Amino acid sequence: MTVMEQRGAYQPTPPPAWQPRTDPAPLLPDAQPYRVLGTEAAAKADPELLRRLYAQLVRGRRYNAQATALTKQGRLAVYPSSTGQEACEVAAALVLEERDWLFPSYRDTLAAVARGVDPVEALTLLRGDWHTGYDPYERRVAPLSTPLATQLPHAVGLAHAARLKGDDVVALAMVGDGGTSEGDFHEAMNFAAVWHAPVVFLVQNNGFAISVPLAKQTAAPSLAHKAVGYGMPGRLVDGNDAVAVHEVLGEAVRHARAGGGPTLVEALTYRIDAHTNADDATRYRGEDEVEAWRDHDPILLMERELTERGLLDEDAVRAAQEDAEALAADLRTRMNQDPVLDPMDLFAHVYAQPTTQLLEQQAQLRAELDAEAAGPEGAGR
């Protein structure tokens, strides 16, 4: 039989039946952003939680305003304000247990403060002083991360390690919409899903990566949809509705704690201020857009709800404002004191085992500082 005849006799067998490895349907995000405030579900919200969230939102708004003012007075090098995004900041901090970890980005100073980090220490990095400024282990808040999305693989690593050790720890990592286009985002999401790590990703979609609007950096149907490709559930929530964000994050944290693996939460919000004090937002967005979001302000939404339910009277408003003013006054006083800095600290905490070059540089700086301290006479000896 010729080769051609043999081929003619060949009967192809059908390939094995294919089906998706994971049913994508339960992973799909909410068709519409999940909301509580202004809906029937709000009636079920715990009054104590509403009051607590409200007080923290008011404090947060004041903290943002004061930190921005400090940049104008030359007391703070840069401040990426989260005005308009306070609901996400506060809910992320309040939803965690003490034993959990928060992984913030540079925009999330407020989340760190709401979790108990000293308000001045939280600004150390943005002041241009050394290192993180606060002890990450004290409140379990990782350093504010400036390189986009690099905090995400760290969060996954910590959460995975905790699970391997049998520790009951969940990591909540915060990132901006722009950060979701980074390679680190992909790597973190993939490892988290494959390892089933107890981690929650909170994407604050505030519409812009500095001046780049979302449509120019992703063609995804929503950022929450990205979850499905990695095999984890995606959730879409109104990021200005503090109760809704708290609820969605709470569910995701409980799911992770119970061994259910990671969740990606996209919170739709808006950055009312410019990217930082160094940015002019009028160059890439119109005032109409900003005004429309002011009507959907997180504090306004909460005030309406509390007032309708008779949970907010003048005394409660005044108490929240006084508390916020006290925070701002403390920030002003302490930020107006010149920090005492030791230039030798530059070399601390860089490597566990300093490199030869670093040791040489350290010795050189020591010699320069000693010579300076000795003055012209000492230098001549």
Ligand SMILES: Cc1ncc(C[n+]2csc(CCOP(=O)(O)OP(=O)(O)O)c2C)c(N)n1
């Ligand atoms: C790896 C990396 N690339 C670029 C930058 C410069 N950069 C700083 S902020 C920013 C925009 C980030 O936007 P987004 O993630 O949406 O966060 P937002 O500032 O809106 O909170 C960019 C590109 C950076 N910090 N890190």
